[in-house]
Amino acid sequence: MGKIRYNKIQTNGFSFRLVKNKVFFCFVIFMSMIAISPVVFIIIKLIIKGIRQINLNFFIDVAPNTLEAMTAIANGEIIPGGIANGITGSILMVLLASVMAIPVGILTGIYLSENQDKIFANIIRNISEILQGVPSIVLGILSYLWIVINITKGFSAFAGSVSLSIMMLPLIIKSTEETLKMIPSTIKEAALSLGVPYHKVIFKVLLPTGLGGLLTGILLAISRVLGETAPLMITALGSSVINFDITKPTSAVPLLIWEFYNDPNLLDLVWSSSLFLMGFVLMLNIIVKRIANKWVYG
Amino acid sequence: MNGEKITKVVLFVSSLLILFLAAGMVYTLLNGAIPAFNKFGWNFIFSSEWNPTEGKEEYGALSFIVGTLLTSILALLLCIPMSFSASLFLGEYYKNTKIANILGSMVDLLAGIPSIVYGLWGFYVIKPLIVDLGFNEQGFGIFTSALILSIMIIPYATSLSSEIIKMVPNELKEAAYSLGATQGEVIFNVIIPTARSGIVASYILAFGRALGETMAVTMLIGNANIIPKGLFDTGNTMASVIANQFGEAEGLKLSSLIAIGLLLFLITGIVNSIGKLIINKLS
Numbered sequence: 001m002g003k004i005r006y007n008k009i010q011t012n013g014f015s016f017r018l019v020k021n022k023v024f025f026c027f028v029i030f031m032s033m034i035a036i037s038p039v040v041f042i043i044i045k046l047i048i049k050g051i052r053q054i055n056l057n058f059f060i061d062v063a064p065n066t067l068e069a070m071t072a073i074a075n076g077e078i079i080p081g082g083i084a085n086g087i088t089g090s091i092l093m094v095l096l097a098s099v100m101a102i103p104v105g106i107l108t109g110i111y112l113s114e115n116q117d118k119i120f121a122n123i124i125r126n127i128s129e130i131l132q133g134v135p136s137i138v139l140g141i142l143s144y145l146w147i148v149i150n151i152t153k154g155f156s157a158f159a160g161s162v163s164l165s166i167m168m169l170p171l172i173i174k175s176t177e178e179t180l181k182m183i184p185s186t187i188k189e190a191a192l193s194l195g196v197p198y199h200k201v202i203f204k205v206l207l208p209t210g211l212g213g214l215l216t217g218i219l220l221a222i223s224r225v226l227g228e229t230a231p232l233m234i235t236a237l238g239s240s241v242i243n244f245d246i247t248k249p250t251s252a253v254p255l256l257i258w259e260f261y262n263d264p265n266l267l268d269l270v271w272s273s274s275l276f277l278m279g280f281v282l283m284l285n286i287i288v289k290r291i292a293n294k295w296v297y298g
Numbered sequence: 299m300n301g302e303k304i305t306k307v308v309l310f311v312s313s314l315l316i317l318f319l320a321a322g323m324v325y326t327l328l329n330g331a332i333p334a335f336n337k338f339g340w341n342f343i344f345s346s347e348w349n350p351t352e353g354k355e356e357y358g359a360l361s362f363i364v365g366t367l368l369t370s371i372l373a374l375l376l377c378i379p380m381s382f383s384a385s386l387f388l389g390e391y392y393k394n395t396k397i398a399n400i401l402g403s404m405v406d407l408l409a410g411i412p413s414i415v416y417g418l419w420g421f422y423v424i425k426p427l428i429v430d431l432g433f434n435e436q437g438f439g440i441f442t443s444a445l446i447l448s449i450m451i452i453p454y455a456t457s458l459s460s461e462i463i464k465m466v467p468n469e470l471k472e473a474a475y476s477l478g479a480t481q482g483e484v485i486f487n488v489i490i491p492t493a494r495s496g497i498v499a500s501y502i503l504a505f506g507r508a509l510g511e512t513m514a515v516t517m518l519i520g521n522a523n524i525i526p527k528g529l530f531d532t533g534n535t536m537a538s539v540i541a542n543q544f545g546e547a548e549g550l551k552l553s554s555l556i557a558i559g560l561l562l563f564l565i566t567g568i569v570n571s572i573g574k575l576i577i578n579k580l581s
Contacts, residue, residue, distance in 0.1 A: 002495075004488050005491060020480070021483070024485075028387055029383075032401060035384045035449075035456070036404040039408055041423070042419050045419060045423060104316070107312035110309055111310060111313045121313070124316050129574055131320060133503075134323075134566065134567070135509070135510025135512065135563075137540050137541055138540075138562055138563050141544065141556055145330055145556070146326065198301065198305050202305065227411075227414065227415070229512075230512035230513055230516075233541060234544045234545060257418070258414060274414075278412065282410055282411075
């Protein structure tokens with residue numbers, strides 16, 4: 001804590017001080033508006049440029065190749081095809097990542113909240129916080145070295161989901177621990193005093209009570225990894241067909257955006273797929289807020 | 299073994315898994331980076347030569363390290379006026395009001411926008427703007443990426459520092475008001491000194507975020523493997539060189555890219571630890 005400077009507050013020179021105060025207030029309001037304006041600009045830009053391409057085919061067709069797109073542009077039609085291979089790939093990889101990250105994350109979170117002051121718990125807590133700061137591209141490298149080289153012997157959905165699950169882990173651990181910490185200890189003690197066994201206290205009392213918080217953490221983690229591109233570029237690679245084999249290269253919505261961005265003929269699809277991805281992620285965020293308000297704080 | 303024991307063991311084992319995961323990450327990165335460090339030694343960090351031509355391969359990470367630090371520091375500087383204002387808005391001027399709630403949600407949404415969408419927006423909206431303003435000819439470069447990065451890290455800097463500004467005790471502020479201080483004077487003479495270390499910590503954590511950002515920077519920095527000579531020069535960062543070249547890399551090049559990943563891991567780890575240390579000291 002720095003030194004508080006009451007002596008700097010001078011009460012003479014009245015009007016100038018008030019003007020200064022007003023000017024600073026206006027500066028704060030102005031800069032705050034600048035800070036949030038990108039959200040509005042980005043959403044408007046995506047809607048204007050992308051809404052034209054969004055139709056039923058957009059969700060059920062796979063991405064077109066350059067030639068198809070070129071023909072369509074030459075004929076003045078909208079580009080055929082959609083992002084079905086990306087949507088299915090994203091679902092596949094995020095589901096797989098969740099299956100791996102959620103159990104470990106929740107169990108570790110329970111361990112941390114049950115053993116607050118143990119040295120080992122402190123170490124794990126710090127490690128988890130460091131994991132949260134690891135750049136996603138580094139997680140991509142690791143998944144490449146572990147899975148792509150040794151296990152699937154090639155780019156694969158599994159490798160992609162491993163990198164995503166490492167990203168999700170610290171978020172789930174943290175939210176689980178924070179949620180369980182907020183549950184009054186009297187609830188747990190009441191159950192224990194009735195002779196309820198420890199594992200039942202955890203699964204029948206603690207987890208149901210904290211369900212809202214756990215769900216919030218999981219959805220937030222999912223919304224964070226849905227838009228991840230960098231680790232998937234070097235693990236899942238991408239694919240032009242719908243693929244459900246986790247040992248094969250697979251596409252994802254952000255990977256498709258990257259492909260469209262690099263191919264001038266497919267440029268129109270960049271906006272619609274970004275609009276879709278961002279709309280989905282923002283919707284998840286709003287749902288998270290709703291759940292948090294209703295179950296955690298209400 | 300009874301149920302209680304089993305439960306405790308399961309919880310412990312799952313925590314142990316985190317430990318193994320982290321240890322495995324460090325081991326794998328070190329192991330993969332060894333060939334590059336063996337070949338080039340300290341030169342790997344202090345040389346800016348990046349030559350993949352077969353036979354005279356030479357890899358040094360200096361230009362990427364400089365590029366990463368330059369973009370991140372510039373992004374932090376550009377971010378401070380915006381996020382500091384937003385945190386005063388949320389934590390002091392409109393504390394616990396509906397309008398603060400809306401602004402807070404908007405700031406959170408900034409964190410929800412995927413990196414690649416920021417990259418697209420930067421490429422199609424900000425880059426032409428930079429060209430029109432005549433800063434540089436192609437619009438790519440350190441400044442363009444730093445500008446987008448600064449927007450991306452606003453939520454990380456804002457949410458924490460607004461919480462800390464909120465926690466400044468009312469008595470301290472009221473004492474200043476009772477001396478006739480204006481709200482601005484209270485902010486500069488009471489709130490900032492009191493919340494200083496927490497605010498610094500939140501900017502350190504935001505800086506850590508900026509260091510590792512990949513996609514948006516890759517799309518805007520120009521991907522030139524040179525040490526940038528000015529703010530509007532093109533360059534490359536550690537994260538973006540990995541993203542660009544990892545796919546087709548083999549042998550020594552692969553090892554060099556892994557070594558860059560290791561350096562990035564270490565730098566972000568240290569920066570984040572310093573930030574967390576300051577925060578832990580506060581509470």
